[in-house]
Amino acid sequence: MFAFTQPEVGREPKNHTRINTQSQPADFLFSFIFPALLVAALLLAVIVLLSVLVPYIYRRCCTSKCIKVICCQDPLHSVDNEAAEAVCDGGEAKPSRLLSLDAFRGFALTVMVFVNYGGGGYWFFQHAPWNGLTVADLVMPWFVFIIGTSVVLAFSSMQRRGVGRLQLLRKVTWRTVVLLIIGFCFLNYSPRDGPLSWSWLRIPGVLQRLGFTYFVLSLLQTFWGQKQIPERAPQWSSAAQDVLLFWPQWLIIILLETLWLCVTFLLPVPGCPAGYLGAGGIGDDGLYPNCTGGAAGYIDRWVFGDNMFRYPTCKEMYLTVLPFDPEGILGTINSIVMGFLGMQAGKIIVFYKRKNIHILCRYLVWAVILGISAAILSKCTRDGGFIPVNKNLWSLSYVTAMGSFSFLLLGIMFFIIDVKGWWRGQPFLYPGMNSIFVYVGHSLLGFYFPFSWEIGFQQSHWELLLQNLWGTGLWVLIAFLLYRKKFFLKI
Template sequence: MEPGVVLQAILPVCLLISGIHGGQLHTGGSLKMDQALLTFHTGFPEGVDVFYTSDYCYKCLPQPLASVERDMLNVSSVISTKFTLSLRVDSRNVSLCSWSQTYEEGGQYSVWIQQQTASNTSAICRHSVDENPRNVYLPLLVALLVLAVVALLFVLVPYVNRKYNATKRIKDACCCPSPRHTVDCEVTPTCEAGDADAKPKHTRLHSLDTFRGFSMTVMVFVNYGGGGYWFMEHAPWNGLTVADLVMPWFVFIIGTSVVLAFGSMRRKGVSRVQLLRKLTWRTAVLMLLGFCFLNYSPKDGPLSWSWLRIPGVLQRLGFTYFVLSLMQTAWGQTAAPARAGGCWGRAQDLLPYWPEWLFIVLLETLWLCLTFLLPVPGCPAGYLGAGGIGDHGLYPDCTGGAAGHVDRWVFGDNMFRWPTCRELYRTTMPFDPEGILGTINSVVMGFMGMQAGKIFLCYRGDSVQILSRFLGWAVVLGASTAVLSKCTRDEGFIPVNKNLW
């Protein structure tokens, strides 16, 4: 884990020096991170109004940005540089011009609004760059260079150490086989006869440990703000960023670890009752930690419980672990199935676990029915949007659809009140990304991790078979994702959305 510790120390420092942080659209004030200055100059005889929408905001209502009155020469507005903006200039409810552009941080831009001819109301909007933006990705390149140097050192230092000790190892190897050499060299413990009968040490799954360490490193980086880069923050609603991957990674790791750990304990003779006590205790500890410490957010003082957030990250991880552990305790096999040929051999990591698959199919069917068939007052059936100004402002109080409705009905005000969609979509309804319906899919994702663990056990020692199984799963799941999302961010049947899981 030493490389992970080094990465955790270096990543936040390297990228926080960039001074990049999330901003929002507003007028006036000095430039901050993720902001640019846009100045509107008008030679139009009438006053003009400027409206904007973010291309990341799905079917959002245009929002006012600036108004240039007839007797004003120019007006400046600070704009966000996170996403592409679509802007429109109106006069007397008539659109004069419109454009889409991605502005860059620290840049200062001008838009010149001029009348084409004195006899008509059409206008020409010319753009110019008054001050060049700064290179916000330079700190990221520096950080990657530092990480590359560190990685190189982790490879070179052991290599040099091996070369330095090569002579001693060769000498020891030559000395060990023959007792007559013990006058000149000492017999190492590895040459003793007793070692041949020693029990082999249990080895860990290094790929899982590496994945866990990498996920921890990214988690620390994201929690430090990710240098303010938008792709290191959670997506406003639909979409996928680096920050959105961290918790699903941990859920997947939990599933794999449950299969490996519980299988090992069963082989050692641990009873199901002992496993139940262990998994119940661990679940209770995780959920209490999340409930009492990490998500406590009172509004009326330190002893207030009026805004205690009931759902949370550790609560979801604990419940997911509990369900997966119950499945493994009830239906998991003590030993991996014996190798077999034919169709059975190609499905030995699937068919013996049919009760678990049946349970997962029923669980996912429940999620689909609740999500798409549950009546939500004032909202269309199966609504998956963010509400607010999205969807042309038709469903402002429908944030999260059935998922949000179930959570508000069960938890009331005791849930997350600042979802990632609040800034961009101007939502007012509370929505918890760790809510009840999303936890169902969290269990399903953890089950995918369990399936990975079963592949490791069934094809232990056969790297080609393991990689082939993973490749097959990647094709199946990737194709299903392409169909459900229609390879788009917002237009799919079920879009990729971490808030809804």
């Protein structure tokens, strides 16, 4: 039987057969493997095209005033009643909700569900063994980036409504605690051992990291982010006021990144060279078998013991014996930095409201700066740079590379969805507005029918891909039905 691997869940995966596409002959690749992916891609393209055209045609057919009013009564316009009324009356006001951000979140979540279900057995939908990037390595930093952007937009809105700092702190603390509880209890659940068992409990985790990152970013925005936009800034600073006004936040982030660099490269790890960033095991000619992750792995093993991820992505290729958690303590520092880049994207939207060209240009500038930084740090190689791109370590080059991708993707979606209105974000909009429900649901129910079933022909990508797309599509459908029922799980 083929069982799906869930890279982010800290329990032992079941025995499974993985189709190794890297070692297959070229004729086999093109004649057997990629046609399945090509057919699936074409079908998905048709579905996405229909999801865009059908609503567009429907809206064009809504000619009567009564139907126009009905068409406007959806959750996208319920955020701001005055804006909704203006749209229905043909006014110039637009919905206050940033649709591109929901679509970005939903796109990242959909890809995450697909790769967690197995990605059709393709190697490029699995996490990289150590250094390098695959599709699966992109989605987690996208989520962190979106958290930062959402924090700025949400707190700015609450500031305009007069919400006090103490009330903000209570709300932030409550959300953080709930995310930690869900991460500890629900995603550590085992049908055999019950909700919690210390023998296999994983203390770090995806929701734990997201919750802690959200907490730190919210504190930054609560204490040092409530700035009034100056009507007339000095000419020398007007081009960078969205950075200069928040210098305390930047100072804290610089100190955090300095801490990460010092600990990573200067902390003495027994039996390992200073600044070691390798996988250990048989890597580096087997010279450092017990140095997996260097300082990051050493700190996590000292703090958590065995209560961490026991089956890291490097285990199969490098034959490592030590546990290593990709959501460990040291990597959380760079997760905060990644979220802070998302906060910068949100500040640009707030500072340059209704100046779409300025927003898009600044997104492009940030993408170029971060992309060049990643290229310099990694020397445009997988293993030979100053700091290789590594998702397990959440290395600085990984953060800058993912920040560049995030600014580009959000900018493209912002232009297509919010500026031009060519697309409303379907179908990614629906899981994006119920992300917690979809993430927890697919983590708990992913191994059960109808989301998965036993594989009859294990060497075929067709059945694996069909099953993984089917499971992912079901969650998108569930999110759509919840959207129609106006049910949105929020914490």
